[in-house]
Amino acid sequence: MGRRLVYGFVLTVVLAVLWLALSGMWSNLLITALGAASVAVSVYMTIRMGVLDGESVPFANLIRFGRYWGWLGGEIFKANIAVVRLALAPNLNIKPVLTRVAADHGSDLARTTFANSITLTPGTVTVEVEPNGFLVHALDESFADQEAFRDMERRAVRASDGEAPA
Amino acid sequence: MIMSAVDFAVGAILAFAMVIILIRLFAGPTLYDRVLAVNAFGTKTVLFLVVFALMVDEPAAIDIALLYALINFIATIAILKFFRYRSLEVALSAMALRKALDREDEE
Amino acid sequence: MSPSLLIEYGLDAVSAVLMITGAVFVLAGAIGMMRLPDFYTRMHAAGVTDTLGAELIVIGLMFQSGWSLVTVKLALLGLFVFLTSPTATHATANAAYKAGLKPLLTRFRPGGDDQNGSPL
Numbered sequence: 001m002g003r004r005l006v007y008g009f010v011l012t013v014v015l016a017v018l019w020l021a022l023s024g025m026w027s028n029l030l031i032t033a034l035g036a037a038s039v040a041v042s043v044y045m046t047i048r049m050g051v052l053d054g055e056s057v058p059f060a061n062l063i064r065f066g067r068y069w070g071w072l073g074g075e076i077f078k079a080n081i082a083v084v085r086l087a088l089a090p091n092l093n094i095k096p097v098l099t100r101v102a103a104d105h106g107s108d109l110a111r112t113t114f115a116n117s118i119t120l121t122p123g124t125v126t127v128e129v130e131p132n133g134f135l136v137h138a139l140d141e142s143f144a145d146q147e148a149f150r151d152m153e154r155r156a157v158r159a160s161d162g163e164a165p166a
Numbered sequence: 167m168i169m170s171a172v173d174f175a176v177g178a179i180l181a182f183a184m185v186i187i188l189i190r191l192f193a194g195p196t197l198y199d200r201v202l203a204v205n206a207f208g209t210k211t212v213l214f215l216v217v218f219a220l221m222v223d224e225p226a227a228i229d230i231a232l233l234y235a236l237i238n239f240i241a242t243i244a245i246l247k248f249f250r251y252r253s254l255e256v257a258l259s260a261m262a263l264r265k266a267l268d269r270e271d272e273e
Numbered sequence: 274m275s276p277s278l279l280i281e282y283g284l285d286a287v288s289a290v291l292m293i294t295g296a297v298f299v300l301a302g303a304i305g306m307m308r309l310p311d312f313y314t315r316m317h318a319a320g321v322t323d324t325l326g327a328e329l330i331v332i333g334l335m336f337q338s339g340w341s342l343v344t345v346k347l348a349l350l351g352l353f354v355f356l357t358s359p360t361a362t363h364a365t366a367n368a369a370y371k372a373g374l375k376p377l378l379t380r381f382r383p384g385g386d387d388q389n390g391s392p393l
Contacts, residue, residue, distance in 0.1 A: 021345045022232070080298065080325040087305030087318050095380040096314055119359035122321045125313075126363050127370045137366065137376060139317040169337055172289045176330065179296040183303035183322070190306050190315070198312050198369040205361055206306065206319045209354065210299065213330050216347065217292075220334055228346045235350060239357040246368040 007052050008043060015039045068113075068159035075121055075152075079143070083122040086140060096137065099144045104132040106157035114156040118149070173221035180214045201245055208238030288336035295329030302326060313376040316366055323358035327351075 016039050025031045046052050086094055101118070103111055115126045115134055123143035128135040138144040184207060191203035212235045219227035298321060305318025331351040338344050 018349075021342065021349070022229070024342050076324050080321055083317055083321050084298065084301040084305070087309060087321075088301055092308060092310075092381060094309075094314065096311075096377055098376060098378060115363070116359045119320070119363050120324055120355075122324060123317055125316055125320065125366050127313075127366045135370075137313050137316075139314055169285050169288070172292060173337075176292045176296045179300050183300050186303040186307055196312055196369070196374060198365055198372075198374060199315065201368075202312070202316055202319050202365055203306070205365065206302075206322060209323050209327060209358070210303075212350070212354070213299070213327055216331065216334055216350065220337055220343075225343050228343060228350070232346060232350055232353070235353055235357070239361055242361045243364055246364050250368055250371065 004052055008047070011046060011052065012039060012043050015042055064159045068155055071155060072117055072120065079122045079124075082143075083139060094140045096139060097141050097144050098127070099136050099138060099146075100130075100133050101136050101146070101149045102133045103153060105153060106161050110157040110160035113160050114153050117152055117156055121152075170221055173217050177214060177217045177221060180210055180217065184210045184214070197249060201242060204245075205238065205242045208234065208241075212238065284336050288333045291329050291333030291336065295326045295333060298322060298326035298329065310381045311377040312369055312374060313366065314381075316362060320358070320362055323354065323362070327354050327358075 016036075019035045019039060020026065023031070023035060025035065086092075103114055106114075111129075115129060118124050118126045118134065118136055123139045125137050126134045127137050136144070136149075187203050187207045187210065191200055191207065194200055212231045215227050215231035215234065219225060219231065302318050302320075302322030305321065306315050309315045309318055328351055331347055331354070335344050335347045335351075338347065
């Protein structure tokens with residue numbers, strides 16, 4: 001109960017800040033009251049749907065995710081240049097591959113982060129989610145490096161669950 | 167002065183990219199190529215709106231861009247869902263049931 | 274030249290470099306969508322623009338807008354594109370795969386004289 005109270009409080013604050021940032025209405029009493037009402041309805045619906053937990057309010061691992069996104073940004077930049085070079089080469093020369101990537105560590109959040117990271121990195125897209133792995137389409141066989149996927153999974157699990165996979 | 171020239175150049179490049187994507191949209195050949203093109207076109211529209219907002223100093227266009235980004239995402243999902251189930255009223259529970267049946271079939 | 278003017282010029286220069294780079298990536302992605310042979314490979318080209326191109330342009334604009342509500346909205350927009358674009362790409366790819374669209378899995382290498390690449 002105590003934890004859910006904290007989640008509810010954080011969600012309310014986040015939604016209120018979001019509303020103020022998007023509307024820019026600070027002074028008009030009526031508009032602000034309507035904004036407060038919309039925040040209250042959103043929090044109520046979150047409670048009613050039963051999704052008020054660490055997954056919908058992921059403030060606890062925001063710092064770890066920040067570090068992970070920094071690393072991911074670098075990877076995206078490198079992969080982007082590789083894809084652009086392949087797609088703009090005067091003579092196209094690519095060999096697309098479908099490959100299976102094992103992903104059986106960590107929570108659902110970790111697996112989702114891992115799958116989304118694969119899709120975000122240009123050159124590889126998660127096509128299908130299977131019980132203990134993903135089906136990944138790669139633009140060229142040079143992108144389907146299993147070692148790189150293992151490294152990315154280790155980092156995704158550490159960012160989401162806070163511990164390295166066994 | 168210089169910055170609005172940069173904005174103009176970026177806007178022009180975006181418009182050119184949008185034309186190329188429109189050609190892909192009409193060329194197809196599969197439904198999924200078109201969905202992909204619509205989605206990419208939407209992303210470019212959002213970017214164009216943001217650049218436009220700062221170029222002519224019209225902050226309201228950024229709100230439109232935010233809204234367009236939201237609608238673009240939901241529209242893509244809705245189109246794909248419609249073409250898979252031929253209906254938009256398939257409830258989440260029905261989809262879960264179908265998935266479970268699919269899994270049983272595979273085993 | 275006063276220091277504040279110098280900072281302003283510096284921010285403008287950073288913004289211009291980021292935005293032009295982003296625009297080049299967007300254009301490269303669009304050309305890739307035209308040239309690549311099948312749906313699954315074109316999807317990668319579309320991903321280029323959604324991730325790096327869009328983020329670079331948005332970040333460049335944030336440098337340009339100064340410190341105001343506009344910057345916050347641009348940051349929200351960037352975060353939103355960053356979170357939804359992989360989901361949309363995955364949904365499209367997954368729908369195509371489920372519908373039975375077979376990916377091209379052989380080496381694609383059109384002859385040297387065929388500059389246009391993809392058959393329309």
